[in-house]
Amino acid sequence: MNKRLTRILAIRDRIARVARFRPYVRLLGKIEMEELQAIADHERNTIVLTTRLVDRLNDDELAWVVSHEIIHLASKHHVKRSADATRVSADISQYYDKLCHWLDNSGRGILVRIGGRLIGVVALGAIGQVAINTLTYPQEKEADVVALSLMIKAGYNPEAALSALGNLYGGRLPDLSILNVMIGSHPDPRIREHLIKKTIRQLQQGRDVFRESQ
Numbered sequence: 599m600n601k602r603l604t605r606i607l608a609i610r611d612r613i614a615r616v617a618r619f620r621p622y623v624r625l626l627g628k629i630e631m632e633e634l635q636a637i638a639d640h641e642r643n644t645i646v647l648t649t650r651l652v653d654r655l656n657d658d659e660l661a662w663v664v665s666h667e668i669i670h671l672a673s674k675h676h677v678k679r680s681a682d683a684t685r686v687s688a689d690i691s692q693y694y695d696k697l698c699h700w701l702d703n704s705g706r707g708i709l710v711r712i713g714g715r716l717i718g719v720v721a722l723g724a725i726g727q728v729a730i731n732t733l734t735y736p737q738e739k740e741a742d743v744v745a746l747s748l749m750i751k752a753g754y755n756p757e758a759a760l761s762a763l764g765n766l767y768g769g770r771l772p773d774l775s776i777l778n779v780m781i782g783s784h785p786d787p788r789i790r791e792h793l794i795k796k797t798i799r800q801l802q803q804g805r806d807v808f809r810e811s812q
């Protein structure tokens with residue numbers, strides 16, 4: 599077995615023991631997975647990481663990434679996400695039908711009606727994506743927060759979550775705000791950083807962060 603895989607499996611085992619949940623791990627070269635760095639593959643009960651990410655992070659930092667993905671898998675976060683996506687698409691298609699109905703009865707010319715439909719598709723598609731992203735934020739926050747207590751129980755340094763987060767964004771946290779709502783499947787990195795710092799303080803005071811994150 600290669601050294602990289604041995605290393606990540608050892609981290610997975612330490613976290614899995616305290617989480618009482620042991621997913622598979624798969625490593626991908628950066629050619630196969632250019633942008634994504636770590637994901638939870640619910641169908642295969644597998645954490646997928648790029649070799650680039652594994653090489654860039656130290657053991658404590660990787661422990662946070664692995665813990666975050668383990669929580670997604672163990673808590674079956676994908677079930678809620680797909681229910682949210684189904685509900686949002688149903689709402690969006692209802693709005694689109696209303697828009698078409700309104701355009702058809704507006705007495706406008708054919709070009710305006712076609713243009714209106716096209717703009718409607720793009721705008722409603724964007725609104726739907728924002729809605730789906732935003733609805734997953736509570737689960738992402740739960741994964742960030744609970745990952746820290748798993749790290750502590752497994753003997754890792756929770757402060758490493760902050761540098762891991764920076765590394766996931768290429769070494770420096772960008773200011774994304776509104777843009778992040780459009781493109782991000784995770785909350786704004788600044789908000790995540792703030793939450794991680796707050797949670798570490800609470801954990802140091804011995805508080806039950808899992809209950810408080812609910």
Ligand SMILES: [Zn+2]
Nearest residue numbers: 670738741784
């Ligand atoms: Zn996540």
